[in-house]
Amino acid sequence: MLAHAIFFYTFSFIAIISAIMLTVSKNTVHSVFFLILDFISVSCLFIMIGAEFLGMMMLIVYVGAVAVLFLFVVMMLNVTQQENQWFISTKSSTHLPVGLLISLVVFFELIVVIGGWKYKPDLVTSMSLSINQNITNAHSLGNVIYTDYIHIFQLSGMILLVAMIGAIVLTFRQRSGVKRQSYFKQISREKSEGVKLVDVESNKGVNLDD
Amino acid sequence: MFEYFNIILIESYKILFLLVPVLVSVAMIVWLDRRIWAFVQKRRGPNVVGPFGLFQSLADALKYIFKEIIIPASSNKIIFILAPIVTMTLALIAWAVIPFSETHVLANINVGILYLFAVSSLGVYGIIMGGWASNSKYPFLGAIRSAAQMVSYEVSIGIIIINVLLCVGSLNLNDIVLAQKKIWFIIPLFPMFVIFFISALAETNRPPFDLPEAEAELVAGYQTEYSGMMYAMFWLGEYANILLMCAMGSILFLGGWLPPAEIFPFNIIPGALWLIFKILLLFILFALVKAIVPRYRYDQLMKLGWKIFLPFSLIWVIITASYLFYFNLLPTL
Numbered sequence: 001m002l003a004h005a006i007f008f009y010t011f012s013f014i015a016i017i018s019a020i021m022l023t024v025s026k027n028t029v030h031s032v033f034f035l036i037l038d039f040i041s042v043s044c045l046f047i048m049i050g051a052e053f054l055g056m057m058m059l060i061v062y063v064g065a066v067a068v069l070f071l072f073v074v075m076m077l078n079v080t081q082q083e084n085q086w087f088i089s090t091k092s093s094t095h096l097p098v099g100l101l102i103s104l105v106v107f108f109e110l111i112v113v114i115g116g117w118k119y120k121p122d123l124v125t126s127m128s129l130s131i132n133q134n135i136t137n138a139h140s141l142g143n144v145i146y147t148d149y150i151h152i153f154q155l156s157g158m159i160l161l162v163a164m165i166g167a168i169v170l171t172f173r174q175r176s177g178v179k180r181q182s183y184f185k186q187i188s189r190e191k192s193e194g195v196k197l198v199d200v201e202s203n204k205g206v207n208l209d210d
Numbered sequence: 211m212f213e214y215f216n217i218i219l220i221e222s223y224k225i226l227f228l229l230v231p232v233l234v235s236v237a238m239i240v241w242l243d244r245r246i247w248a249f250v251q252k253r254r255g256p257n258v259v260g261p262f263g264l265f266q267s268l269a270d271a272l273k274y275i276f277k278e279i280i281i282p283a284s285s286n287k288i289i290f291i292l293a294p295i296v297t298m299t300l301a302l303i304a305w306a307v308i309p310f311s312e313t314h315v316l317a318n319i320n321v322g323i324l325y326l327f328a329v330s331s332l333g334v335y336g337i338i339m340g341g342w343a344s345n346s347k348y349p350f351l352g353a354i355r356s357a358a359q360m361v362s363y364e365v366s367i368g369i370i371i372i373n374v375l376l377c378v379g380s381l382n383l384n385d386i387v388l389a390q391k392k393i394w395f396i397i398p399l400f401p402m403f404v405i406f407f408i409s410a411l412a413e414t415n416r417p418p419f420d421l422p423e424a425e426a427e428l429v430a431g432y433q434t435e436y437s438g439m440m441y442a443m444f445w446l447g448e449y450a451n452i453l454l455m456c457a458m459g460s461i462l463f464l465g466g467w468l469p470p471a472e473i474f475p476f477n478i479i480p481g482a483l484w485l486i487f488k489i490l491l492l493f494i495l496f497a498l499v500k501a502i503v504p505r506y507r508y509d510q511l512m513k514l515g516w517k518i519f520l521p522f523s524l525i526w527v528i529i530t531a532s533y534l535f536y537f538n539l540l541p542t543l
Contacts, residue, residue: 002214003214029342033289033339036335052319052320052321053320053321053324053381056321056324056325056327056328057324059328059331059332060324060327060328060331060368063328063331063332064328064331064332064334064361064364065331065361065364068334068335068338068357068360068361069361071338071342071357072354072357072358075338075342075350075353075354076354136320136380136381137320137321138320138321138381
């Protein structure tokens with residue numbers, strides 16, 4: 001168990017430190033990099049408790065895609081050198097009540113979860129599904145998601161689809177004067193429509209527009 | 211306490227035996243790439259250092275080691291130095307799960323293919339970090355381009371992997387190889403192999419999709435400010451990634467370490483040699499494409515990724531699933 005403990009404390013230490021650095025670092029891009037470090041260490045923790053599928057999915061979805069888009073946006077919006085003024089100025093302290101409220105809610109949720117876990121240990125076993133230890137992560141997850149919880153799973157998929165279409169509709173704007181390339185048009189051009197032979201009379205020229 | 215040291219010692223020994231051949235073959239593959247490129251264009255290529263110019267890459271590496279590393283004054287120094295290290299590390303850690311035979315694999319994990327996919331999708335960070343930390347416009351534009359490009363092509367690679375997984379029923383790489391005992395997946399899933407190959411080109415920033423480092427527009431893209439050994443590390447990481455993609459392709463579609471048929475002259479050759487042979491075959495294709503195809507325009511690249519590959523591979527998932535379901539071929543647990 002010694003090695004297990006060493007790894008656990010290393011990863012959780014890195015996760016907590018990077019979460020703190022994420023909020024206090026002055027450079028927004030650095031914040032995103034700390035967020036990525038946090039994701040990676042949390043996925044390592046997932047792998048350590050045997051949820052390797054979840055850990056890998058966390059790496060692929062959050063680190064491989066979501067955080068890249070975060071970085072993309074942060075770099076494109078040119079907020080890289082903007083100072084994080086949370087701890088410096090008094091102006092931005094209007095966020096403070098909201099932040100306190102959220103942290104209070106999270107705190108009470110933690111108390112409920114840990115309290116239930118500590119004083120009524122059979123709560124966890126009665127709430128969680130029975131897990132077959134002999135089959136792999138992905139199999140046991142699939143057994144639950146695609147049978148008992150299929151409607152909730154599909155509903156969440158629909159919500160994501162609606163959100164995606166909504167985001168596209170909100171940012172889509174029709175621009176005029178954009179030249180588009182149509183492969184079919186280009187390929188189906190014939191010599192007869194592309195080239196026109198004109199007999200030009202001398203000293204008269206030719207009108208190209210007709 | 212002592213047995214931990216023992217385990218660490220044995221594992222480091224194994225890692226050394228995996229990494230040194232990979233690094234050497236990366237050096238050789240660079241030479242092969244340049245030679246093939248040259249032969250297609252009727253040139254000679256590097257042929258001076260050693261027999262057939264085999265030691266050219268070693269000479270280049272020596273040159274890079276002795277060059278001065280220049281760090282731009284306005285760069286973000288920590289991230290600037292971290293970027294090539296990240297690229298190199300990510301390119302090498304993925305080799306841990308590649309099976310060279312049924313027993314010769316460093317980490318035979320249950321989610322092997324997901325691990326490979328995750329590591330290859332993390333590869334974009336080296337490029338973004340390098341491009342951003344250089345604090346200069348060409349690297350930055352290159353980094354932005356490559357972020358968009360790699361994220362888009364990852365999506366189609368993911369869906370292609372789903373196709374293969376439907377036929378296998380396991381995420382373990384050894385299971386994927388063993389499922390191809392009867393028939394390699396390249397035959398039933400040939401369109402997916404073609405799309406995987408093209409997406410792998412885009413994922414590794416190879417020509418014709420090397421827009422992040424398009425020298426006509428962006429000098430050298432994200433590598434512009436790098437010099438000496440740091441540039442060499444980017445370069446090594448890139449080629450190690452290419453080899454990794456070839457290995458992934460040969461495991462997913464070409465039967466990994468399996469011989470083409472279980473008959474006499476084939477089955478006495480060890481599996482590792484078959485895998486290496488398949489990787490080389492795919493790499494020669496990579497090199498030929500580099501020499502033959504001109505570079506894509508950026509909007510064409512995005513169109514290809516999102517409007518052609520993504521719908522096509524999604525439709526193919528449905529076809530594969532329906533076929534397997536109708537003929538009762540779905541793999542059981």
